[in-house]
Amino acid sequence: MGGRQWQYGTGAVLVVLLAWLAMPWPLQGAVAVSGRDYLLVGGATDEPTPHRACTPQMLSGSRQHVLVPAPPEGWSGQPQALDVFNVFAGEVRVQHGDREICGNMHDARTRDSRFRAGIGLVAVPPAGSHEPFLVSWQTPLKARWVPTLRLGAPSPVQQNDTARLLMRAACIAVAIALALSALMAFLTTRDRSFLVYVAGTTVMVLWQAILGGLSGYPEPWLPVGEHGARWxxxxxxxxxxxVLPALWRLNGGDRVLPRSRPAQLLVLWTLMALAALVPWLRWEHLAWVxxxxxxxxxxxxGLALLVGIWARWRGDRWSQAGLAALAPMLALIIADACGAQWLLEYRVEALQLAVTWLLMMAAYALNQRLGRLRQQRDELRQLAETDGLTGLPNRRAGLQQLGRHLERVNREGGPLVIGFLDIDLFKDINDRHGHAVGDQVLVAVARALRTAVxxxxxxxxMGGEEFLLLMPGMPREAASARLDRLRQRITEAGLALQVAGLEVTASIGLAQWRPGEDDLAALLRRADHAMYVAKRAGRNRVFDGEELDPPGPA
Incomplete structure (x- = not known):
């Protein structure tokens, strides 16, 4: 029922979306030109280019100042672009001569529209001039998180800025796609691990948006304001x-040290409490945090790496995903310790790529978990619905399958015939030849029946020496002929066992579904009754129950 509701709901949403797209919405400001094969949208404007002047309030507090000098021979007289990256809080001031801009990474409206990943300025210094660019920013909370300044011709500087923006946006897009995929998996399986993944990925998306400045693009959609560092x-x-408990689990920590769960919860709740406390701390305490x-x-x-190596050494192949997820982070830690210039320049992009890789490995591990859960479910279903000796569906599974056939016949029409089979004198076979031979007979009969359907x-x-054969879509006469051939195959299967004095025969009762008259129990009763009539008639035969109890008039 839930699956049908889901299908109906999805269909309704698609119909609404298609109807919305098909409606002739007017294009605001569009100019339709008769006889032209183009469409002009928008219109002329009288609004000036946004320019945000610096105020003393913007430039207050602890700030760092840098002078970007001219070449020894002076400026060439060509346009120069200066772009500032990796400033995570506060205002960035860029000035040259009478040109000045103050921009905030968390509000794209405050920046030159030609620069989206950083705060940039384009100026044209006079040829031979030695006047430097003046740049200042709020002092970073962490000493190694230094800003990056790129100077050059406007076109390559802007291209580099755009490439950074695309990389940052792509990482967030991948994270959102992974979260949506996990949400769909949760709705399907109701496994809370997928819901935890969705929550964690959502936090990582917000963190990346603050880190890369996309929280303010194209307009602020998070209330960061002047509190970027706290956010x-x-x-x-x-x-x-x-992330830290997830890395521990991905690397097999919960399998190697099953009693580590309280420590994981302690880490989780301590850091969550710190996250809630940060907005209330004084500025001088944030550096300590x-x-x-x-x-x-x-x-x-470090702990995740050690436990991952230990788990892998013990043969835990599932820890490979954790070690793979940890590899980019370890590379960044080593590069940071060595003061690698590429990390200083592209720290935001490197961190986002490492986080994206972690989310992908976590999604891979969750999919592996889902596969194991499905395998366990299938194995349990196999045990619950399969006869252990013959490998055939047991009574419970068989009746469910018969019920599905009845639903389809009632919906689509067509015949449905069943055969109820009982091995003749099976108790005598067990008493005379032993239960081991009796089991061989059951397996041989099951094999003969299975190869004929x-x-x-x-x-x-169905239990003991009784079997049920389902023949949907087969006319009664053809079904009777097939059952008679099966009866002969059963005798041949008994002879193939080469047990002295063993003779295997079967009595089979046939019944056909009567729409409007039968239910499942009545159909089985008629087939069972026909089988007993076959036994009373001398065994080793097929009896058509429709001859014994003909259907009523339509």
Whole structure:
């Protein structure tokens, strides 16, 4: 019922979307030109280019100042672009001569529209001039998180800025896609692990948006304002609260050390409490929080690496995903310790790529978990619905299959015939030849029946020496002939066992579904009754129950 509701709901949503797209919406500001093969949208404007002047309030507080000097021979007289990246909080000021801009990474409206990943300025210094560019920014909370300044011709500088923006947006898009996929898996399986993944990925998306400045693009959609540092620290703590236990589990920590769960919960709730506390801390305390988060991150990655190596050494192949997820983070930690210039320049993009890889490995591990759950479910279903001796569906599974056939016949029409089979004198076979031979007889009969039908689901062991054959879509006369051939095959299968004095025969009762008269129990009763009539008539034969109890007039 739930699946049908889901299908109906999805269909209704698609119909609404198609209807919305098909409606002739007017294009605001569009100019339709008769006889032309183009469409002009928008219109002329009298609004000036946005320019945000710097104020003393913007430039207050602890700031760092840098002079970008001219070449020794002076400026060439050509346009120069200066772009500032990796400033995570506060205002960035870029000035040359009478040109000045103050921009905030968390509000794209405050920046030159030619620069989206950084705060940039294009100026044309006079030829031979030595006047430098003046740049200032809020002092970073972490000493190694230094800004990057790129100077050059406007076109390549802007291309580099655009490439950074695309990389940052792509990482967030991948994270959102993974979260939606996990949400669909949760709706299907109701496994809370997928819901935890969705929550963790959502936090990581917000963290990446703050880190890369996309929280303010094209307009602010998070209330960051002047509190970018607090937002970044708070989301960093929340991210670590989810990432560090996840790395521990991905690397097999919960399997190697089953009693580590209380420690994982302690880490999670401590970091979550710190994330909630950050907005209320004084500014001078935020640097301590940043250093503490750095220590917790390094410690968590180190412990995850050790437990992953230990688990892999013990033969835990599932820890490979955890070690793979950890590899980019370890590379960044080593590069940071070595002061690698590429990391200083592309720190945001490197961090986002590492986080994206982690999310992909976590999704891979969840899919592996889903596969194991499905395999376990299928194995349990196999045990619950399969006869252990013959490998045929048992009575429970067979009756469910018969019920599905009846629903289809009632809906689509067509014949449905069943045969109820009982091995003749099976108790005597057990008493005379032993139960081991009796089991061989059951297996041989099951094999003979299975090779004569289209699907294994159409042969059922009802219990003991009784079997049920389902023949949907087959006319009664053809079904009777098939059952008679099966009866002969059973005798041949008994002879193939080469047990002295063993003779295997079967009595089979046939019954056909009567729409409007029968139910499942009545159909089985008529087939069972026909089988007993075959036994009373001398065994080793097929009896058509429709001859014994003809259907009433239509």
């Amino acid at each position: 970044l620290l708070s989301l960093t703590a929340a991210s670590q609260a989810l 940043a250093q503490g988060l750095q220590v917790s991150y390094l410690s968590g990655c 289209r699907s294994q689901d159409e042969v059922v062991r």
